[in-house]
Amino acid sequence: xxxxLTCKNLGxxxxxxxxxxxxxxxIDENEIIGLIGPNGAGKTTVFNLLTKVYVxxxxxxxxxxxxxxxxxxxxxxxxxxxxxxxxxxxFDRLSVIDNIVIGMHNKLSYSMLDGIxxxxxxxxxxxxxxxxxxxxxxxxxxxxxxxxxxSSLPYGKQRKLEILRALATxxxxxxLDEPAAGMNPQETEELMNTIRLIRDRFHIAILLIEHDMNxxxxxxxRIYVLNYGMLLAKGTPDEIxxxxxxxxxxxxx
Amino acid sequence: xxxxxxxxxxxxLGSVYAIIAIGYTMVYGIAKMLNxxxxxxxxxxxxxxxxxxxxxxxxxxxxxxxAVVICTVLGIVIERLAYKPLxxxxxxxxxxxxxxxxxLLQNSAQLMWGSATKMYPINIIxxxxxxxxxxxxxxYLTIVxxxxxxxxxxxLQWFVNNTRTGSAMRACSEDKDAARLMGIxxxxxxxxxxxxGSCFAAVAAVLLCSAYPAVSPTLGSMPGIKAFxxxxxxxxxxxxxxxxxxxxxxxxEIFSRAYISTQLSDAIVxxxxxxxxxxKPTGILGKKVSEKV
Amino acid sequence: xxxxxxxxxYLFSPRKRSCTVSFLLTVVLYLVMSVLIANGSVSSLxxxxxxxxxxxxxxxxxxxxxxxxxxxxxxxxxxxxxVGAFTGAVVxxxxxxxxxxxxLILIISIxxxxxxxxLFGVLVGVPVLKLEGDYLAIVTLAFxxxxxxxxxxxxxGIDSTGLKMSFIEDRTHLEAGGKMxxxxxxxxxxxxxxSTFAVGFVLILITLVVIYHLLESxxxxxxxxxxxxxxxxxxxxxxxxxxxxxxxxxxxxxTGAAGVxxxxxxxxxxxxxxxxxxSIFILIYVVLGxxxxxxxTIVSTIVLMLLPELLRELNDYRMIIYALILxxxxxxxxxxxxxxxxxxxxxxxxxxxxxxxxL
Numbered sequence: 001x002x003x004x005l006t007c008k009n010l011g012x013x014x015x016x017x018x019x020x021x022x023x024x025x026x027i028d029e030n031e032i033i034g035l036i037g038p039n040g041a042g043k044t045t046v047f048n049l050l051t052k053v054y055v056x057x058x059x060x061x062x063x064x065x066x067x068x069x070x071x072x073x074x075x076x077x078x079x080x081x082x083x084x085x086x087x088x089x090x091f092d093r094l095s096v097i098d099n100i101v102i103g104m105h106n107k108l109s110y111s112m113l114d115g116i117x118x119x120x121x122x123x124x125x126x127x128x129x130x131x132x133x134x135x136x137x138x139x140x141x142x143x144x145x146x147x148x149x150x151s152s153l154p155y156g157k158q159r160k161l162e163i164l165r166a167l168a169t170x171x172x173x174x175x176l177d178e179p180a181a182g183m184n185p186q187e188t189e190e191l192m193n194t195i196r197l198i199r200d201r202f203h204i205a206i207l208l209i210e211h212d213m214n215x216x217x218x219x220x221x222r223i224y225v226l227n228y229g230m231l232l233a234k235g236t237p238d239e240i241x242x243x244x245x246x247x248x249x250x251x252x253x
Numbered sequence: 254x255x256x257x258x259x260x261x262x263x264x265x266l267g268s269v270y271a272i273i274a275i276g277y278t279m280v281y282g283i284a285k286m287l288n289x290x291x292x293x294x295x296x297x298x299x300x301x302x303x304x305x306x307x308x309x310x311x312x313x314x315x316x317x318x319x320a321v322v323i324c325t326v327l328g329i330v331i332e333r334l335a336y337k338p339l340x341x342x343x344x345x346x347x348x349x350x351x352x353x354x355x356x357l358l359q360n361s362a363q364l365m366w367g368s369a370t371k372m373y374p375i376n377i378i379x380x381x382x383x384x385x386x387x388x389x390x391x392x393y394l395t396i397v398x399x400x401x402x403x404x405x406x407x408x409l410q411w412f413v414n415n416t417r418t419g420s421a422m423r424a425c426s427e428d429k430d431a432a433r434l435m436g437i438x439x440x441x442x443x444x445x446x447x448x449x450g451s452c453f454a455a456v457a458a459v460l461l462c463s464a465y466p467a468v469s470p471t472l473g474s475m476p477g478i479k480a481f482x483x484x485x486x487x488x489x490x491x492x493x494x495x496x497x498x499x500x501x502x503x504x505x506e507i508f509s510r511a512y513i514s515t516q517l518s519d520a521i522v523x524x525x526x527x528x529x530x531x532x533k534p535t536g537i538l539g540k541k542v543s544e545k546v
Numbered sequence: 547x548x549x550x551x552x553x554x555x556y557l558f559s560p561r562k563r564s565c566t567v568s569f570l571l572t573v574v575l576y577l578v579m580s581v582l583i584a585n586g587s588v589s590s591l592x593x594x595x596x597x598x599x600x601x602x603x604x605x606x607x608x609x610x611x612x613x614x615x616x617x618x619x620x621x622x623x624x625x626x627x628x629v630g631a632f633t634g635a636v637v638x639x640x641x642x643x644x645x646x647x648x649x650l651i652l653i654i655s656i657x658x659x660x661x662x663x664x665l666f667g668v669l670v671g672v673p674v675l676k677l678e679g680d681y682l683a684i685v686t687l688a689f690x691x692x693x694x695x696x697x698x699x700x701x702x703g704i705d706s707t708g709l710k711m712s713f714i715e716d717r718t719h720l721e722a723g724g725k726m727x728x729x730x731x732x733x734x735x736x737x738x739x740x741s742t743f744a745v746g747f748v749l750i751l752i753t754l755v756v757i758y759h760l761l762e763s764x765x766x767x768x769x770x771x772x773x774x775x776x777x778x779x780x781x782x783x784x785x786x787x788x789x790x791x792x793x794x795x796x797x798x799x800x801t802g803a804a805g806v807x808x809x810x811x812x813x814x815x816x817x818x819x820x821x822x823x824x825s826i827f828i829l830i831y832v833v834l835g836x837x838x839x840x841x842x843t844i845v846s847t848i849v850l851m852l853l854p855e856l857l858r859e860l861n862d863y864r865m866i867i868y869a870l871i872l873x874x875x876x877x878x879x880x881x882x883x884x885x886x887x888x889x890x891x892x893x894x895x896x897x898x899x900x901x902x903x904x905l
Binding site for chain 1: 560561755756759760762763764765766767768770771773774775777778779780781782783784785792
Binding site: 281287335338339341342345346347348349350352353354356357359360361363364474478481482485489514516517519520523524526527530531534535536 | 613619673676677678680681683684685687688689691692695696698699714822826829830833834837862863865866868869870872873876877879880881882
């Protein structure tokens with residue numbers, strides 16, 4: 001099994017404030033990893049560092065043993081890191097299916113002139129892209145909504161669509177930021193199954209931030225716990241559940 | 254000596270730009286709109302003071318005051334009738350409305366007063382100071398213009414930082430909804446901002462016409478665009494920025510006319526603007542805004 | 547028979563509808579006008595407006611790409627038109643010495659103007675990439691002013707020894723029999739008029755094809771994504787700067803073509819014609835037609851260009867009425883209660899459907 005992601009002493013400061021410090025994390029292929037911690041622990045900041053929305057102040061990020069610390073957001077996407085956002089960020093004025101096809105942007109290779117003249121190359125690639133997008137839509141049973149505007153979808157479906165858009169970039173590591181937020185227990189249950197299905201079908205590693213402990217303990221093979229920007233604990237769900245440090249961080253001293 | 258002379262001329266022209274730019278920048282800071290009709294308020298101010306001086310034979314100060322009153326009222330009326338209903342509208346709708354108001358003012362002026370250029374009486378503030386044994390002579394008008402600009406800028410800066418209305422203005426420019434929740438009357442505050450901006454436009458009109466004495470319905474367009482440029486140059490939304498931007502723009506314009514080419518001065522002014530924005534994308538004193546994910 | 551039916555269904559599918567309507571409208575209007583002209587029932591005043599109208603439609607469509615689709619305000623449209631116009635005029639003057647076919651000369655001139663405007667698009671686009679919102683608007687405004695000033699100081703003439711240029715003052719020293727093409731502030735004079743209504747019509751069609759096909763490709767999706775949310779677009783691997791620049795350059799290029807069409811309709815034209823007011827007029831066409839709505843742009847350009855002519859009898863009052871109409875439209879379309887009434891009456895069924903490119 002090969003290593004997808006390694007963070008070495010990763011850290012970032014905002015002005016005088018250290019948001020994340022000394023983070024060491026490893027993720028292997030096909031793993032589902034949880035990233036948990038109290039509010040304000042720096043979980044989303046880690047996602048922003050991994051996608052280079054923020055530039056790390058310290059430390060290194062290795063992706064398949066290649067140092068990508070200096071890469072841009074676009075390069076991270078091209079290397080194979082995709083993400084969703086805590087407060088859903090879809091392209092509101094594009095249709096549901098176009099939101100997925102846009103994820104395939106860098107997989108399409110036709111030129112602008114191919115597009116303007118609608119050459120056979122354009123037609124072939126577009127046809128394949130939309131067919132692929134329809135396959136993806138089936139994962140979450142969204143096919144019936146494919147032509148509506150993304151913004152007119154109900155909340156739960158928007159979350160799912162965001163995951164599909166990330167998948168369309170053909171990532172090797174998928175970052176999910178609170179995928180179950182706002183879902184009822186039954187929907188959460190379905191989501192859990194789908195996340196496993198995604199991992200098995202696409203053979204990718206998944207790192208997820210989640211507050212729903214039931215979901216995290218159920219599907220994550222390993223868990224990292226952040227507190228005040230520092231790694232508090234790591235281990236299997238059982239180890240984490242019984243870790244006194246974690247318990248006190250969550251319950252307060 | 255020439256250099257000093259050009260510098261003083263530049264400061265004088267720049268002072269007029271600065272006074273107009275302050276109007277732009279205040280309105281932008283609070284209403285977040287480019288008030289394209291601002292230049293035409295200047296034009297109205299110029300006509301009003303012209304008629305007071307020539308047809309009614311009033312003195313400089315009374316003419317100025319009447320122009321100030323009329324422009325201030327005009328500013329409030331424009332805001333109430335045309336811009337207030339668009340508080341929630343997208344910025345392009347507001348921009349187009351402002352352009353509509355600008356056309357309306359220009360064409361009304363043309364209808365009422367004709368399109369022919371009227372000569373502004375230039376002898377209101379005459380005479381000059383001689384320095385260095387007559388080598389350098391500075392017209393009183395230039396001194397008055399520069400002084401007015403400095404006084405007006407500092408007074409306004411004090412007003413914004415030290416009065417209740419001033420802090421209401423700052424609150425509105427940060428976040429209108431939060432300001433409303435804090436009990437600030439946002440509509441009144443915006444009206445006051447327009448009033449101040451338009452009042453400054455009248456002052457600028459009189460100073461501008463005293464130096465360049467041609468009054469026509471399109472008089473406000475070019476100074477308007479230049480002052481708007483000056484406001485952006487200094488960092489739009491910032492009063493000290495508008496002051497510095499205005500002065501710099503005036504100096505650059507006069508220097509390029511003197512040393513490079515009269516015809517190309519506009520091209521040079523605008524090129525400098527683009528270059529400055531390349532290095533300081535939000536202007537000289539502009540605030541950096543970053544997007545939160 | 548079924549194939550035809552299928553094709554028609556495809557043309558009016560939600561994805562394709564607005565494109566089809568734009569094309570149909572343009573073709574129908576062209577045919578109607580052509581018939582009316584052949585009948586002799588079009589006044590010479592309107593006839594004289596047709597080519598400028600085509601030119602403005604192309605420029606407005608191009609601007610809608612930047613303002614409506616990309617979401618960036620540009621106030622320098624007249625600058626690109628000017629670059630195209632004067633480039634085209636020079637090229638056509640040179641070609642007239644070698645070619646006989648006016649149509650061929652016109653086409654090559656339009657291409658030359660398009661390319662030159664595209665180059666200027668790159669020139670302005672690069673600083674524009676670093677800026678956002680109103681700062682970007684001011685750079686385009688500044689660009690328009692710079693172009694106007696520079697061309698007003700540009701002298702180009704042609705004689706048997708070839709092209710001669712000078713800057714700031716006329717030092718072309720043409721031989722006897724030579725001809726000034728661009729004469730500083732007085733601009734073009736003695737320009738051979740070559741533009742025809744048919745060429746204008748074709749140029750509109752080409753513009754529509756370029757814009758709609760672009761929008762239906764990965765380029766269009768990337769542009770829309772860039773406008774919707776830059777950071778998110780970056781995280782799905784879209785180079786937002788590249789697509790901003792591409793949009794800007796395409797828009798500039800099409801506007802340049804519009805400029806050539808415009809200039810080649812007049813025997814003389816001054817650089818001051820392409821001033822800030824022209825940029826503003828084109829922007830008004832776009833905003834009133836609806837951001838991103840190409841059909842709306844065509845309609846609003848026609849209506850707003852003809853409006854002052856229809857109001858001509860009102861003489862002095864016409865521009866005042868024009869201004870009042872402008873303000874009234876903005877106030878009415880942004881009035882909340884009127885808007886919700888409209889939505890309840892007309893948009894009930896369509897609300898959930900995507901009107902693909904009317905975004």
